[in-house]
Amino acid sequence: MYLLYLDDSGSAENRAESYLVLGGLAVFERQVHWLTRRLGNLVETLLPDLGSDDIELHASDIFSGRETPWNRIRDKRDRVQILRDVLATLASAHESVKAFAVAVHKDSYPGRDPLEMAFEDVCSRFDLYLKRIYAQNPDRRHNGLIILDKGSHETSLQNLARRYRALGTRWGILTHCPRFRYLSIPVPAALYSSQTTSHMRSFAGITPEMPPT
Numbered sequence: 001m002y003l004l005y006l007d008d009s010g011s012a013e014n015r016a017e018s019y020l021v022l023g024g025l026a027v028f029e030r031q032v033h034w035l036t037r038r039l040g041n042l043v044e045t046l047l048p049d050l051g052s053d054d055i056e057l058h059a060s061d062i063f064s065g066r067e068t069p070w071n072r073i074r075d076k077r078d079r080v081q082i083l084r085d086v087l088a089t090l091a092s093a094h095e096s097v098k099a100f101a102v103a104v105h106k107d108s109y110p111g112r113d114p115l116e117m118a119f120e121d122v123c124s125r126f127d128l129y130l131k132r133i134y135a136q137n138p139d140r141r142h143n144g145l146i147i148l149d150k151g152s153h154e155t156s157l158q159n160l161a162r163r164y165r166a167l168g169t170r171w172g173i174l175t176h177c178p179r180f181r182y183l184s185i186p187v188p189a190a191l192y193s194s195q196t197t198s199h200m201r202s203f204a205g206i207t208p209e210m211p212p213t
Contacts, residue, residue: 001029004100004126004146012106012114022118023101026126028142031094038089046073046082057086100125119160120169122146127174 006024010017027035043055047069061067062079073079090097102121104114123146130144148157168174 001143001145002026002096002126002130003029003032004122004144006100006122006146006148008115008118010114018107019103019105020114020118021101021103022115022122023099024122025090026096026098026100026129026144028094028096031097035089035093035097038093039086042082042085042089059083098129100129113156116156116160119157120164123164123174124169124171 004024004026006022008020008022010020012020039057044051047055050069055069062070062082065071065073065076065079070079100122102118104118106114109117126144130142134141164174
């Protein structure tokens with residue numbers, strides 16, 4: 001099973017923002033532990049007195065250094081290096097870890113919901129990615145599960161998720177996301193939990209899969 005952790009940046013209602021971005025990482029279930037352990041070790045090295053369980057790696061907060069705990073790191077160059085270290089961790093991860101992102105220029109689509117557009121696009125691209133894996137190795141069919149952070153869009157995204165599962169997107173049926181779910185849990189907390197994958201499999205009714213080759 002592949003877990004796609006998504007989060008949004010920007011607001012559909014804020015006219016001062018030109019773009020809404022929806023992005024995240026797709027991680028094979030057996031890679032979650034390795035990736036979160038590496039990120040957790042990085043956080044614990046930077047902030048050893050706090051631990052990693054309750055610290056979220058938000059790029060804007062780290063870069064600005066205005067919010068706790070990143071305001072403890074006063075030198076901007078050190079905070080920029082933290083972002084580089086996080087990206088280096090992702091770059092060194094297994095090749096099955098993939099980044100997905102959609103940026104919607106809101107003024108180009110008047111009268112349309114940019115979050116809905118981005119969500120539909122990401123769902124379609126995630127499904128296409130799983131189709132490509134299956135085409136390369138038909139003996140291994142991987143299911144997909146999309147996980148989103150809590151937010152004000154919870155109800156609307158739940159409804160979209162049900163519609164996409166039943167009817168597909170404008171680009172076709174989601175054939176490789178048969179256990180599509182919207183989970184209202186904090187994404188960073190899920191990433192730092194050692195029990196994440198077992199909970200996700202239990203919730204979705206999916207048995208463990210062999211790692212990708």
